[in-house]
Amino acid sequence: FLKNCRFHFLIWVQVIVGNPKVHDAIQANVPLVSCHLKVSLRSRHENGVPHTYCMLRVCLSRGPQVFLHTRSLLGASSRTLMDLKALVSSLNDFASPSLAESWDNVGLLVEPSPPHSVSTLFLTNDLTEEVMEEALHFKADLILSYHPPIFRPLKRITWKSWKERLVIKAFENRVAVYSPHTAYDAIPNGVNDWLAKGLGACTTTPLQPSMSPSYPSGLSHRIEFCMDSSQAVESFLAALQVIPGTSVYTLPSRSQGTDQTHIVLSCAQAALLSVMGFLSKDKHLCDNIQISSLQKPLLPSTGMGRLCKLIDAVSLKAVVERIKKHLALPHVRLALGVGKTLDSLVTIGAVCAGSGSSVLQGVDADLYLTGEMSHHEVLDAVARGTSVVLCEHSNTERGFLLELKDTLAAHLENKVQVVVSKKDRDPLEVV
Template identity: 50%
Template sequence: MFKLSFISHSAQAMNLPDILEVLEQLAPLSLAEPWDNVGLLVEPSKPRLVQKILLTNDLTVSVMEEAEVMSCDLIISYHPPLFKPFKRLVQKDWKQQLAIRAVEAGIAIYSPHTALDSVKGGINDWLIGGVGSGSVSVLRQAVSSGPLCHKLEFTVRNHEELETVLSELGDRGTGVTFSAARPDSHAYSVRVSCCDSALTSVVQTLWQHSTPQQSLSILPVSKQPLLGCGVGRRGTLDEPISIETAVNRMKAHLGLKHLRLALGAQKTLESTVTTVAVCAGSGGSVLQGVTADLYITGEMSHHEVLDAVAAGTSVILTDHSNSERGFLSVLRERLSVHLDDSVSVQLSQKDRDPLEVM
């Protein structure tokens, strides 16, 4: 969906802003959830060319040590290591320690998180692709990040009042667009569009005239959907498979020996899977109420699993970061294509899910 433009690079390395531009094109930050903390989280005080990038799902103490040893210039951490606001930077908190170490070492930190989940071809599309090919739709559609617009409809008595009202709107510099029609000989029907920031000014102008004031109606205009982008995915497989086959495919796709499975009511390992819904990470709230034969996510609460099972939906849980980490290899390849050859992009060898099946 998003076309990458090529940037002229240094023969030795790249500036941080150039790399941030590539990251923005790969996963626009406007696609991130409102609650998320994405983008550049730590920026060195002195401009520094980037030669080594480390990709990790989580920035932990061991990953930071790995970054320091390799003289890393930029850490791209899928999960934002800095999330809650800090009132101080001290050594008592391990995340504050990481921020301090990054600043001292001159290492930049960037997180794409839910922007990478939402973008077309991102983590959720990769995750659902592990089950098999088919038609895929977005569970919660992303929309354009442009300003909210409004449509105002009202009537004026005659052509003279029409010209007066439109002239006053123009004098206020509201940047509105309009159309007018005269369905009968007594009045004009007027339709005005304006952005959210101009709405108050437009309404104040119209309320100075009795006929527009009495007939005024205000309607929000829906933002343009960003096709293929949004939260979660639901797919219909080209060829139905058994639950057992789905489990084995996901093990291979994620590189895992074990997965947790809850069979839906009256279902067995041989039961057919035609529809699948996925959400990387913690998907309980996103998948709740979605009609599908199988849910795939990192984690759900005990009661969320019980609700799904009672509805006849089977559930595969991978543990949180195991549903995401495998995409880092895909991200590495995409970055390598659009960065200078002298920039090294490496996958962390220390990054892993904190939970293990013994």
């Protein structure tokens, strides 16, 4: 019945006077929909901009699901729209998902059926049900949730689990969900660099530097061997060079009074078997071949955690007050290192947003700053004379979103509205 039924209803939309985007966007993007804008009933000025409330009569011949497709178009009538795929590509350029930890689940997690345009980008540290309702109130088309709301595989999508309900609401309301998580931890001027500012003026280096996701030349292995110069070296090299994904150069050498040619061959992983198959035809060569794996280059200022060298040494008490001010927290948890007091000087700090025990373990520093560590990990740190400040997991991450708002707005050339959640908060509080 619903498939063949026609639906007639009236909806109110707010548009800028003289802006035809609503009418044009619906007719261009929604199939089999007829639209008519009637004379405005009232208008008013908001922030000096004239707004008109118009009545839009819509006739649908494809059922109510078509109306869901128009939601973002109607809500975005006075804003610039950005295609979801283009926006995700820009987000990936800003912080490549390849920088995330291997165990993480980052990138686009929920994608409405295309086409999907984004007018409002909504930022949150954690996507809870309360935050989802807030995002829907702001008519968000894309939610950027720092922590991935989908982390472990979902075997079913039902109303019983709160995370499954988030997925259902996202699809029902045509809201995309994207998560950067540890990719934002790694990038320069990302979450960890923001957290390091809480210690005061300092220079920072990553505790665990990130490697380039690929080899600059695409060549991953080096093969070295020598041939007597009396052999047909030129024809041998010519046969090697026709193998795709290889690079060959030679050096003159001398061994046991015999002139030789030292051959260095670099190749891609895909070419390694072909190269070895060719070289294995000469048993003497196989006995003298050296194979080594090339290291991917480290990325400057990129990686997990930060080692912070303060420009001026200050007391532990002063650093704690700086941290509380930076994170807007009335209280933090402090464990004094053995032999340390609140008056002890801090010259080197190590920070890691979130749960930093694995990154901070064994780092030589006066102070560790992170969200959470286990009881025994704290005992290990203080036994080495390192004081520990714990602020709860998400409190060491959330404040970054305020900086990210302006950064992303500029990166996206102000094509979308960027909103930061006010409902998002750490579930733990001191009472």
